[in-house]
Amino acid sequence: MAAPHNKFTDEQIAYFKSNRHVRNVGRSFVYFNDEFKEQFWRMYHEGNLLPQEILLRFGVDYEMLGRKRVEGIVQNLKIKYANGVAEDKRKKRQLDA
Numbered sequence: 001m002a003a004p005h006n007k008f009t010d011e012q013i014a015y016f017k018s019n020r021h022v023r024n025v026g027r028s029f030v031y032f033n034d035e036f037k038e039q040f041w042r043m044y045h046e047g048n049l050l051p052q053e054i055l056l057r058f059g060v061d062y063e064m065l066g067r068k069r070v071e072g073i074v075q076n077l078k079i080k081y082a083n084g085v086a087e088d089k090r091k092k093r094q095l096d097a
Helices: 010-017 034-046 051-057 067-082 089-096
Strands: 022-025 030-032
Touching (some): 030 034, 034 051, 034 067, 051 067
């Protein structure tokens, strides 16, 4: 279960850092790598699995992430792939800085 105010505990951060699909994690965010995003979208788009089921296949605790973050993952990927965007905007911003 997520900590109060949607902040991750040190233990939860360590949990996410141990997952090879996590690019970066902090108190209030988890960024997944491109491989995760591509595979998540493919599985979701095929329509056979719920986001929770997909996350479990990647070894990610759905409840720890929380419903809002999971909804955010789906929405961000819908936008990314609907626009044909092949790169992560956050990654680009970090490189431009």
